Amino acid sequence: MNSTLSQTALKLHEKLTHRRILVRLEELNHTQWLSRNDLLALQRKKLQDIVEYAYQYVPYYRRIFDEVAFRPEEFSQNPESFSKLPILTKSIIKENWNDLLSTDPVRREQMSKLATSGSTGQPLVFMQDSDFRDSVTADIQRHMGWAGWKLGDLHAMIWGAPQNPPLSRRVRLKLINWIWNRFQINAFALTDETMIAFAERVSRKSPQILFGYATSLYHFAQFVRQSTFKDISFRGIFSTSELLLPNVRQYIEETFHCKVFDRYGTLELGGIACECETHTGLHTSMENNVVEILSNGSPAQLGEVGDIIVTNLNNKGMPFLRYSIGDAGAWYAGENCSCGRESLMLEKIEGRLVDSFYTRDGRKVWSGFAGAGFRCLTHPAITQFQVVQKSLDRMIVRLVLNGELPKSVEEEIKMACKSAYGENVIAELEFVDEIPPLPSGKHQYAVSELNHFHP
Helix, strand or coil, X not given: CCHHHHHHHHHHHHHHHCCCHHHHHHHHHHHCCCCHHHHHHHHHHHHHHHHHHHHHHCHHHHHHHHHCCCCHHHHHHCHHHHHHCCCECHHHHXXXXXXXXXXXXXXXXXXEEEECCCCCCCCCEEEECHHHHHHXXXXXXXXXXXXXXXXXXXXXXXXXXXXCCCHHHHHHHHHHHHHCCEEEEEHHHCCHHHHHHHHHHHHHHCCCEEEEEHHHHHHHHHHHHCCCCXXXXXXXXXXXXXXXXXXXXXXXXXXXXXXXXXXXXXXXXXXXXXXXXXXXXXXXXXXXXXXXXXXXXXXXXXXXXXXXXXXXXXXXXXXXXXXXXXXEEEECCCCCCCCCCXXXXXXXXXXXXXXXXXXXXXXXXXXXXXXXXXXXHHCXXXXXXXXEEEECCEEEEEEEECCCCCHHHHHHHHHHHHHHHCCCCEEEEEECCCCCCCCCCCCCCEEECCHHHCC
């Protein structure tokens, strides 16, 4: 389908379903060029609105606001008072699920249920309303536009999908893909057969954008290099839902002859941040989310890695205020981006906090294997790795190789583990043919077998 027909189909779909994705997209394409101060003012206005709504319609927040003596009207005079609110966690959501739902009958009619993949071991069921759903979809289209994609242009996806879904779901997905002028392959079932069919379709139709999980994109790139599909390229590739390691980015870019855009988001919050065409950092979606980075409970300094806390500004059906995603990251410390967008930027996403390792001297240390201390793991011969903490004194480093790994790099890996986690640590290298992904289709780079002993 050509882009003009796709745009017509999208407009008709919106009219029939009362969705407002295109309206939201137009708004985002405008607000992304606002000044930093104007973006902050817009963000504060939306935050004030959802705080007031939560107090009026959400039983959990009315109770919590009263417990910490926080009043919505206080926020308008003193925005810093928002930090009074306790951090929301997955366990709190599960324990207070019904009380986190809006009691507004009109809003409840718009709500639908979703569940995260549970890649951290804690799948989360939550409700989304129509405003949230439309804003999330529009934000994805806004970000793809940063790679030169235009509404209606053909794009391809490597995305998770359930095995053997009912006919009604298959028909609905096929219709949605047609409306958005896209096609996809199931990331949970990447076989030679499915990737051959996908590669043939990509070669025949030449989609502008490829969108998918970092690991799935990497696996497809490996397949393409080993196949006869040597001329596949895109205008841009969007990697999301997983930590994008430097060597993985380089491999994908070299394979498909284009830049990779690192996009950070979650199912329960939507898009949080994304690289623009300059690739100097990740612009936060300030219109949709308020991002905090905390180090030991206090705001982190620029460049300092801390816990990422997010408040979504759109989902009033089940508001998430000061929600701990379980990820670590840092604010960008440079000047405003040369692209002209003045939104707050993240310098890096380090990955899951649940992958923290423990040390003999009692420290809990973030296992940031994308950092400078572990550049040895980005050696070209290493196509995939996984570090497993077996005990306080022993780690297993599993490596999948494509070529010979110099002995000097092997020793560097062992010394990096000692340097980061203690001189007592012995790192054992295991060379394996593959590292199976999680059931979600994602890859876990760091696994501590001690975590269940340390709540």
